[in-house]
Amino acid sequence: MRIQSKIIPALLLASSIAFAVSAFYFGVICGKISEYKGDEHEIIGIVYEVQSENIYSGRYKLNVRSVDGKKTRFKALLYTTYNAVLSDGDEISVKAIASDVSAYTRYFDYKTYARSQGIEIAFENNIPGSIGILESGRGGPIYWLRGLNRNISKELSRYFSDDRLGLVRALILGDRSELSDAVKRDFTRAGLPHMLAISGMHLSVIIMLLSGFFDLCKIGAKGKRVLLFASILFYMLLTGMPASVVRASLMFFIALAAQALMRTPDPVTSLFFSGALMLFLSPASVVDIGFLLSFTTTLGITTLGAAFSEKIKTLKEKALNNKTVKSGMARLLAAEMLSVLGNISSTFSAILFSLPIVWIFFGRISLVSALTNLIFEYPLVIIIGLSAAIAVLFPIKPFCLLLALPANGLVQATLDGVRFFGRLRGVMVSLNYSFFPVIAAVFAVVVIILLIVKKFSLKSFSLVCVCTFAVYLGGVGIYELAAGRSIRAVYQPVGKNDVICIRSGGVTLVIDSSDGSKKDIQIADGLVSEYFHSCDIDVFILTHLHVRSVSQIAYLLDRCRVETVLLPSPYDEATEGITAEIEAAAMNRGVFTGYFPTDEDSVIKNDNLKIEIASISFTGGSSHPTTSFSAGYDGELLYVGSSSANTAQSDFIDEKISACSALILGRHGPKQKRPPLISTNGIDLSYLICGGSWEWLGDCFNLYGKEPVIANDDTPVLITVRK
Template identity: 25%
Template structure:
């Protein structure tokens, strides 16, 4: 067997991802079936000496390991779910800010006076100040992250070794005690924090946040809007510490040391130490550990005067990570990093050579063409291989992913190199201008990357929604095609045919899904906490009803995913405060032909977007909007009623009383409520609320669902009045 570690590592990872999707209940039965199939292959002479017994054995071990080890990771959180507890533990990292909240990972060693050993993600008040290694004692409320099997928040946190989430009761006594003497882990976390502060010292806030995200995978300084733009254009893999980062660190160290005439083996040894240090600073997140192990294997080959096999190195690195954590397959950063690296190993060089051959007869410009071909081949390889992971994780496919990678690859690489150098110079020589020659162009590059990403994210149909069921079937079909190729004997024509068939299947599935969405009225209740924020779309046209809630991101994701460029209309329940601010943010990206809002003083945020509004219609008690001939929305006494081909949907924000509404409105087909409203008798109810507010509102209702932090809830109505309820998790 030419590449045993590649076969075992890749198979183990794929099996672990499947185990994460199926859950612990299915893991052990599947492991037994795979073990039985391995026994069958050992009995068949033709299969006995092939790769199938080894692959089936690795897959069986992955499922069995998940069944045996996964409960130990999640059990502490499940035992304490929705309870209060007095805990003591150690800050794994310094508290950081994200989405206007402060968080910290805490290694818990005592719960209610009993020994414990697990991690929690703790939400902290502003009054709590600490750093990595400090001791915390206090009363917390523990709860499980949202989601179940698959790429859910709960499984993602499990992949990071976090068993539960919690928040600290600030009105209860608590203590934070500095650790003396500081541990090695403490010093590494301090180095990570110092590196982040160095970046913040040399760049403006937004550019510093982007550089920290690219450099260390720290997305706390990146706005939700920019994060969504990166996801839309298919560049999420840039935000995970991966091969790009480790290769940059290793190459910079090697080039610097060789320039100082340090012997090659000595340079490789020092570069290995640098890579290991960067892995520690990156907190050994799986994607960083995978790429770090690969770099160390490459550098070890230099030390031993041997050349490492890339596929074997990648397989070994992935296998080690999967053995260390049963939930490694749930880490999206690892999967994106692994997929991009696999694509580069398999496709980048052959594709570059093929493109170079097309211009081999040219007399001039071959070197320039080679540079262009290298960028093109790298972009195509990374885009194609990360596409399945992005589709499964974000339920969408980027139509501009290839172009985004082409335009952003070199600026991102240069930003990483210059930013890393500038950060270390600032760290070593604080209070001087030594870092500025590198920091200034790094800032320009950060602005360029942001501009590229934001511009491409505004392209119509930049992100195409796909069916989760189809993506799972497509991945299964690709694996079957690959198995058939192996069975029939690997050959370039056969592999090429399988690749083309895979692409055709994918494009056909995406196209057919889009066709199936035609002539469907989709009423998407965005998951924005307690408040109404609804997008009504049909064939690329859209109305927005309400812009309440803590963020517009869910609403804008919905509009973007439906290929909306501008709004036919927007209807607001209020004309000031949070809703007006949110409406202005939406109008900045999606100009509206008509804005309907209560009469009175228009909020300053809305006035600033006046140029993006075709007509403004204030109302006192009643108003009306239409979307083509099939859809109308009426507004009466603070509530809105949508009529789509005879199907009625009532929208009630907070403060609406049923007795103030027309009697015919009180019995709609669907009711979308931001709070419990007595007297509304709907066939089906959608609650647009926080999880903590849902309990009382559900009472007495037969058919009900809620956003509650679980994702957007969509009502889809066909012209034949067939209705479906869907959730976009």
């Protein structure tokens, strides 16, 4: 489907103006907002979203109306070191210190996310009771629509529950707050995360239902267009105007306008004009991942996907009219198979065009995306239709109960199916291989050459894609085969804790020596993906029991695919309770839980990889773990967690030091701020890693014959030990 030549200048002009507005926004407007940073200000604003609240802190999004008595209008983040107990629509007055949003980044690049929401500044208040609520229920129509959204969710909860309710709310209201992390993980690993964000598919179902209802009411063409326009505008506002919904709605509005003018709407033209309009009205959308993914996937479907569809449509007509095949059923079956191929080609086109965005921001992709989209697209369409009907017709309870029965069954079947694909080993692959940019560059060059020599066609392009994918898989195979002949480990201190990830022979182990911090899980997941190019954790070993370990393990299992969790044996009543809760959480998620003894040295074997853990000294709930272990086929890697904590661990270290070629002194390794009292005579260390800062580091060469590599929260260290 081609863009008309006379439209191209208009598209270029609209796009140029939109990007110019974005540049002005980030260069001038954001610059003025930044002038507030570093000082305390008295601000008045309206809370438009409560992001999080707990006993320790609160995070709120504000529409700021004045700063130090001067009227202004911009969005900001308010962070409190206590629970301020605020609600949507509260107009507040508070004195707070302004700073950069990145100051509150903990588990991901929150600054980029905030920017995409039009937030360039954060305010912090740490004085409980100092926030004054001037008025409640402010916010105008948007606040009213948020309330309506919550009321619809409440009505849906009468017919759905648990993850079924969370999925339905995500599909028709764009609210994923009640969707568990486990479901989000499974949808992502199965290649279906876009299904959880309202987009063109969801909107098409709503439009189809509305159009059918208006036809039943015998409303004329003009009246129908007006009502559809008003209904979709209302729905766009009801869902909070996420980028994917706004993009799809604008394209639909352009199509309605084309119909009114008796013109044939062009999807590509509509896409570019809607994208330019979005950037013009909301310049921050240029850094919104949702907008970028929505735009690129739709571009792929409306260009490459449309070309494939036209070709497949021709083949279907030939298959149906093929008189050489006498069986009509055979011709019909061939046509249906071509329809399936058409759906796969559309999914492939969307994946291909969005791949650069996925590579830059996520670095991983699902191998079963095309298959799962084919399997679950139609069930999800039916779920959207049934749940939307329930949301609209909720006063008619008997009818809603009748619709809810098949809807619940279909939702549960979909969740079970997605869970099956999401739990498959190796279904998610990393794009962080060093050779991937080279393959991507060669692919782009070949496509450009084909365009220059005028040899570009669906056949040649498909051949290039297949060859590129084969080269990528071949590169992955060669890389993993070579890496399988060594032990790779990556170490990173995280606050007061340590995370060590080890991979050998295709098996990934994560050893967490922490006080139950969820941040460790985020770090471990990132390290495994970045350095081991894996999205699976085979064994997670927890070396220290803490009351926070329960929520930490639950968070781990909901975020990552884990085969086995190994825990230290409980040593008192408190730790028995902790391990019982962890085991229950793991069992509910289908994960095996095992134990290793703590009162003596223990050995954990996984294929050819052996982990030996020294007896652990527990210190009555201390957040500083006291453990040491060796890893490898013959103890090639030695981690010192508490060299001077007790005699047993000192003996363990003295025994294992002779075989190690990589020595890691953890964040709390030298407990007395002095080097471990171990003999290194005749030891040839390839790696000496220090996770702390001690006065004696300058003497490391004399002590160990090796200059240390310093690891910190921002600098992990990769270790490769050959067999």
